[in-house]
Amino acid sequence: MIYLIWAGAIVSVLGLCGVLYSVTAVIRAKRAGLDDEELRAQIAKQMPINLAAFFSAMLGLMMVVVGVLLA
Numbered sequence: 001m002i003y004l005i006w007a008g009a010i011v012s013v014l015g016l017c018g019v020l021y022s023v024t025a026v027i028r029a030k031r032a033g034l035d036d037e038e039l040r041a042q043i044a045k046q047m048p049i050n051l052a053a054f055f056s057a058m059l060g061l062m063m064v065v066v067g068v069l070l071a
Contacts (some may be wrong), residue, residue: 001071008063013055018053022046 029042 001067004067005064007071008060008062008065008067011063012060014061015053015055015057018049018056022050022053025049 025046026043029039034042
């Protein structure tokens with residue numbers, strides 16, 4: 001089950017990288033001085049990436065927990 005733990009850790013790290021990417025993209029959009037409509041469009045564009053990244057991180061953490069319980 002050590003492989004499940006490592007695979008889960010990798011999936012969690014990839015999810016964390018996705019979250020950090022979406023956060024930095026929104027921060028860059030806010031600092032760019034966009035008007036309200038364009039800023040909302042940028043945030044709406046990053047929302048699916050953010051949700052997928054959170055799901056990936058959650059799935060990876062579940063894999064780690066299952067791997068630890070089965071080991």
